Amino acid sequence: MDIRFEQAEARFEGRTVVHPLTLSLRERRIGVIGLNGSGKTTFARMINGLVLPAEGHVTVNGLDTVKDGDKVRGQTGFIFQNPQNQIILPILKEDIALGLKSQKLSKPDTAAAVEAVLARFGIAHLGERRAHELSGGELQLAALASVLVTRPDILIMDEPTNQLDLRNRDLVERTIHRLDENVVVISHDLGLIADFDRVLCFHEGRLAYDGAPAEVIARYRELAA
Template identity: 50%
Template structure:
């Protein structure tokens, strides 16, 4: 499993009177296969997970993945860290399902045959085999989410970061994504409000106003989050 070190990270957005501190002195060493992130809206969850692939550069402190600094070694980090956004439309870049999956492979120096083979494999694995030439924007919400996941996973990241991947999905599609994530061999960092997704997770972080206020097993953390939410 990748070794994630978050050391003394603080981060703010905005300037002057509009300045807002979003992460405060976050220190974590994450090595577990399944890591959940929960907390109220605006507590800093997305900012935190965006640190992990350098989408957000910390104002102070450092973030490393397997010893690679997310700022200094950003390119190499992004090769290893796959990121899925809540809204798959933000991520689907190519007109057809097959092209979208192939897109992420193109910059990796693979041959045409290798790209075709891997794309084929991903289409089958994620239940999209019959949709290869289908316009991506015509897929259902659940299928789009699967496509976004497939397009990231086909690049074989060591760490997969998912920011509320089931928020836009109905129960059936959310369950499909849950089962898919369950089976992944990769390390996963998952932000969610769907607490049942975190069943069996090794470690769950509870964020509140930019700080990690609880860090423990899934049951304890979910309890702590519920208590925080009802205070």
């Protein structure tokens, strides 16, 4: 993984949401924290081109998010705070297969890929279920399957344990820690990211702290006090 921000800035309606930022991310597991409105979600969306820089550049594995947007999105999967919003088709298997449409696989190859990703997350029994029938934890696993079936290099997750009960929260945490993909996780759940390789803390649109989890989390607690 090689994510680079070069004086990259994000603005909405004339307001600066992420101030000019220069940094390089190569660690496999990166946590992103900050108070509400701190710019952390906008920062994450800049990585896969959902938000384009008003100034500067963002590159992912050498690809520019503006010039090479489709290729960048092919390498970065994004799971939104409410995973139900990104499950489009009613039946889970059909939704996962939809993500493979651009790859123009044969029907047998598509079916095999869908079965493989369901098995990977232990949710083969949910393939014929509808999204509204799934628990919070099952929804997160379904969203993971629908994104990772396309084999992105980087997975970005926005508050993956938000509003989950303890059982589902633990299920999602265990799943994240077993992932082979590079992971960027935006979270208020400090325990989830406590053993990540690196944590970034945003405050008022700026990168306030950057480093080892224990140190950055301690500084964040001071900000939040």
